[in-house]
Structures are given as C-alpha cells and as structure tokens.
Amino acid sequence: VQPDVIPLHFVPSGSGLTGNAPPLLCELLNMLDHLLQTGETSAIDLSALPLTPADLDWLRATLGPGEIAVTLHANGDSTLEETAHAGVWWVTHRNEQGVVGAQFVEVAFVPELIKAHPTDVADGRERLASTIGD
C-alpha cells in the first residue's frame, strides 16, 4: 500500500511574491519626475533584478494596460506596450526563437527604439529619389 505522502516544498509566502517589486514603483515615480523635468528617458532592466514571474505579473498588473502597442521585427521580435500610466512602457525583447531575452520598463515620451534616426531617413530619401528617377 502506497503511504499518504504530503510533498513538502519551500515556497515563498503567498504566491511567489518576493517583495522586490513594490520598491520599483518608487523608482518609477522618480524616473517620471526626471522625464517631466528634463525630457530624459530612463529604464529599469527587469532581467537584472531578483524578480519572480509573480513579481513581474504584479508589477505589470499594477501599472495596468494602456492603449498603445508596438511591435518591432528585427533580429527577433520586440514589443513595446504603453501601460495605463502614460510614458511608462513595458518592453520585451525576444530572440529569433521567440525566447524572452530581456525585459525593461522604460520611462519616455516615446521609446528610443521607435524613433526613426535621421541617417536612416536620409538613406530612405535617397532610395525614394532613385525610385522616382527610374
């Protein structure tokens, strides 16, 4: 007869929350102040912090869903989603196999990755001029 076995695991209290996520809200508040005062963008590299999936879910739910979502297809897909807090963007980079490689919260009027660079615009202008000239 198989005895009743109560499997024991050491799990964090509650549901995987470590308490490392809430302090990030204070950091975001400082970053928003910095953006409003200077126009300078900043980011938190979530991959570099001791955060569990539950911590990330809590942070994302607390920031809430926004109206703008950006996808960028270049060496894998990146998504940049504005949260319910304008200027706070949830950024996920995936490699070509679809695996999440890095995750950031970026505080910016517009994430840097979305901006067209003047040199690229100038290159496109030349190609368009050639198209017309043909």
Add this chain to the structure above:
Amino acid sequence: VQPDVIPLHFVPSGSGLTGNAPPLLCELLNMLDHLLQTGETSAIDLSALPLTPADLDWLRATLGPGEIAVTLHANGDSTLEETAHAGVWWVTHRNEQGVVGAQFVEVAFVPELIKAHPTDVADGRERLASTIGD
C-alpha cells in the same frame, strides 16, 4: 443550349491604376527633405484624394514593408506602420465597427499619436504616487 457568353466590363486601363499615385512620391520626397531640415512632420490625407484601391496598393507596395507596427486602441483601432523608408508611416484609422475612416501617409521621426503628452504623464505620475501612498 446555353450560348457561350463573353462577359464584357469596362475597366480602367491596366488594373485600376489612375496615375494619381506616382506624383505622391515626389510630394513625399519634399516632405522628407522638410523633416530632415526642420524636424517638422507632415502628412498626406489619402482619403481626400481620387485614389482607387489599386492606386493605394501600388503606393504601399512601392514604399515597401518596414519593421515597426503600432496599434492604438481608442475609439476604434488605429494602425501606424513604418514603411521600408524610415520616417514614412502608413496610418489607418478605423471606427468602432472596424471600418476604415481615414488613411494617411505621415512623414515623421515618430508619429504624433504615439507620443505621450506631458500632461498625461503628469496625471499618471499622480495616480502612481497615490498607489504608493495607499
């Protein structure tokens, strides 16, 4: 016996192209020069021009597909897709029933609609401060 019938339709020459689209490339070239020289954005309202679906397809194929696509959910969906020419964005606004209401080509480093406005950022900052204070 059913006779052989050759259906006749009067169709525009070729496949619906009116010749109204190619001149828009020259206009885009001027708009790109203006962007590079002044940083100012501009747009062509495609809905206001006598363009057929074939003209729009031709214009879009000529500009080519880019790497960035933005969706904006607010009173219907808008999509803002960068073309293969950096700084040239294809913008489509749909109403809540999904019907295309307006279509633009916007020339900008970043389309205006994507930028978070400082007043909205300040509002979000206040809400975040309240969240932390709770």
